[in-house]
Amino acid sequence: xxxxxxxxxxxxxxxxxxxxxxxxxxxxxxxxxxxxxxxxxxxxxxxxxxxxxxxxxxxxxxxxxxxxxxxxxxxxxxxxxxxxxxxxxxxxxxxxxxxxxxxxxxxxxxxxxxxxxxxxxxxxxxxxxxxxxxxxxxxxxxxxxxxxxxxxxxxxxxxxxxxxxxxxxxxxxxxxxxxxxxxxxxxxxxxxxxxxxxxxxxxxxxxxxxxxxxxxxxxxxxxxxxxxxxxxxxxxxxxxxxxxxxxxxxxxxxxxxxxxxxxxxxxxxxxxxxxxxxxxxxxxxxxxxxxxxxxxxxxxxxxxxxxxxxxxxxxxxxxxxxxxxxxxxxxxxxxxxxxxxxxxxxxxxxxxxxxxxxxxxxxxxxxxxxxxxxxxxxxxxxxxxxxxxxxxxxxxxxxxxxxxxxxxxxxxxxxxxxxxxxxxxxxxxxxxxxxxxxxxxxxxxxxxxxxxxxxxxxxxxxxxxxxxxxxxxxxxxxx
Amino acid sequence: xxxxxxxxxxxxxxxxxxxxxxxxxxxxxxxxxxxxxxxxxxx
Numbered sequence: 001x002x003x004x005x006x007x008x009x010x011x012x013x014x015x016x017x018x019x020x021x022x023x024x025x026x027x028x029x030x031x032x033x034x035x036x037x038x039x040x041x042x043x044x045x046x047x048x049x050x051x052x053x054x055x056x057x058x059x060x061x062x063x064x065x066x067x068x069x070x071x072x073x074x075x076x077x078x079x080x081x082x083x084x085x086x087x088x089x090x091x092x093x094x095x096x097x098x099x100x101x102x103x104x105x106x107x108x109x110x111x112x113x114x115x116x117x118x119x120x121x122x123x124x125x126x127x128x129x130x131x132x133x134x135x136x137x138x139x140x141x142x143x144x145x146x147x148x149x150x151x152x153x154x155x156x157x158x159x160x161x162x163x164x165x166x167x168x169x170x171x172x173x174x175x176x177x178x179x180x181x182x183x184x185x186x187x188x189x190x191x192x193x194x195x196x197x198x199x200x201x202x203x204x205x206x207x208x209x210x211x212x213x214x215x216x217x218x219x220x221x222x223x224x225x226x227x228x229x230x231x232x233x234x235x236x237x238x239x240x241x242x243x244x245x246x247x248x249x250x251x252x253x254x255x256x257x258x259x260x261x262x263x264x265x266x267x268x269x270x271x272x273x274x275x276x277x278x279x280x281x282x283x284x285x286x287x288x289x290x291x292x293x294x295x296x297x298x299x300x301x302x303x304x305x306x307x308x309x310x311x312x313x314x315x316x317x318x319x320x321x322x323x324x325x326x327x328x329x330x331x332x333x334x335x336x337x338x339x340x341x342x343x344x345x346x347x348x349x350x351x352x353x354x355x356x357x358x359x360x361x362x363x364x365x366x367x368x369x370x371x372x373x374x375x376x377x378x379x380x381x382x383x384x385x386x387x388x389x390x391x392x393x394x395x396x397x398x399x400x401x402x403x404x405x406x407x408x409x410x411x412x413x414x415x416x417x418x419x420x421x422x423x424x425x426x427x428x429x430x431x432x433x434x435x436x437x438x439x440x441x442x443x444x445x446x447x448x449x450x451x452x453x454x455x456x457x458x459x460x461x462x463x464x465x466x467x468x469x470x471x472x473x474x475x476x477x478x479x
Numbered sequence: 480x481x482x483x484x485x486x487x488x489x490x491x492x493x494x495x496x497x498x499x500x501x502x503x504x505x506x507x508x509x510x511x512x513x514x515x516x517x518x519x520x521x522x
Contacts, residue, residue: 092500095507102512228485235492242499261515404499408506435484442492449495 003154004307004315010153013319018167021327024183025174048262050181055270057184057328058250059090060191060277062144065322067386068278069302072285076222078230080282086241090271093245097255097263099407103466106474110252111344116472117406118414125421127344129395134337136392138374141330148322151300152315157381168330169371173364180331187328194321199280202309206287214290222289232438240441243396246403250336338366390437394428397444401452410464416455424448
């Protein structure tokens with residue numbers, strides 16, 4: 001395999017970024033109060049700039065920088081637009097975020113909402129979905145770390161994968177959400193500026209007209225705006241991304257961390273800014289096609305294209321961009337998942353009287369546990385990052401309507417929600433294996449919509465009131 | 480896989496997405512939830 005930078009240089013760059021992250025973690029760790037409010041919600045007082053930056057950094061994942069070009073390379077131009085609509089999912093969450101702040105200002109997790117709104121049975125299914133998604137998501141990020149270093153420097157896959165997981169775990173343990181928010185700001189700026197520089201340099205070397213001509217010669221089907229797989233991806237990706245955002249505690253945690261007056265704007269701004277990232281990253285895949293670059297694995301398109309185009313400087317740029325994206329996402333997922341699991345399972349189900357220190361301690365244990373499980377699962381490298389992530393599609397899309405309807409409609413039938421979630425996952429998986437991975441979120445969301453709507457119409461629940469929701473949440477949170 | 484299935488999935492995806500956007504916007508209007516303005520920020 002072709003090597004673009006030496007292994008020692010790659011390790012020095014990753015080492016420098018890791019030292020920066022760890023220093024931040026230790027620095028912030030010394031300054032935060034050791035309570036869950038500071039460790040998990042950054043004091044619930046985050047402003048617009050920090051909130052917007054952390055949303056961008058958390059949503060610019062290893063998938064955005066590596067799978068968007070993978071999709072562009074394999075599906076074509078429609079995949080770039082299809083990937084970009086995931087930014088609009090952040091925008092559509094903005095009104096919901098406002099409503100969540102109004103009805104549940106003292107909430108802690110997305111699980112709190114589901115438990116108080118729908119009861120224990122739905123809550124258990126919801127937690128299983130969340131755990132499934134978090135593990136799938138972490139797997140793709142860990143894989144991206146290994147593939148990144150392997151494709152640029154020839155370092156063995158396991159070294160890069162272990163490096164990203166170990167550094168992010170230690171830094172998250174030390175600084176909590178406050179450290180993550182601070183580094184997210186720097187990471188978001190780094191990612192956006194470096195990506196822009198990369199794209200400008202790349203298209204300066206090969207003009208868009210040259211790239212288009214090259215693609216039309218080598219693989220003209222990639223420019224087909226009516227390709228079957230392309231339109232299916234375009235139609236399903238918004239629902240998949242919306243399911244990811246609506247249910248995931250990563251975003252709920254950030255709603256509670258931000259001040260109410262900045263919540264709406266930060267989601268809208270971050271969504272709009274984010275849409276540029278997959279379009280820029282994805283468009284670079286066409287350079288690979290136009291130039292006939294040999295790509296040993298589809299996951300490696302982005303690092304290989306940038307390195308070939310810009311030489312060692314490009315390799316350094318791409319290493320900084322993707323490592324930053326991975327670090328911010330892995331740490332966000334680790335805090336959000338451990339927060340959800342500890343608050344919802346340990347504190348609510350087993351130890352309601354747990355002290356703040358005990359909660360933080362168990363959150364730390366869970367962070368380590370999640371990291372270890374992820375490393376074990378991706379030890380034997382799966383073939384495609386995006387297919388690993390899309391396997392969670394039916395599960396995350398099953399949460400769209402329960403969350404949306406649960407936030408706006410007090411009469412949603414609880415039994416219908418439970419049946420809808422189970423049927424959505426089941427039929428979504430059938431669609432995944434029998435039609436296409438991209439059909440799964442659409443089928444899942446459709447099944448959920450029909451079952452909940454019909455169930456609620458036939459037997460509306462008149463026992464729930466939004467006025468009591470915050471009290472119920474506060475009661476189970478022991479506030 | 481038949482092209483018609485891809486078109487069907489695309490159409491369903493677009494319709495459900497549009498319905499969701501409409502539902503959320505309508506929901507915030509129904510509960511009169513507005514974005515906090517600058518005056519409120521200054522206070």
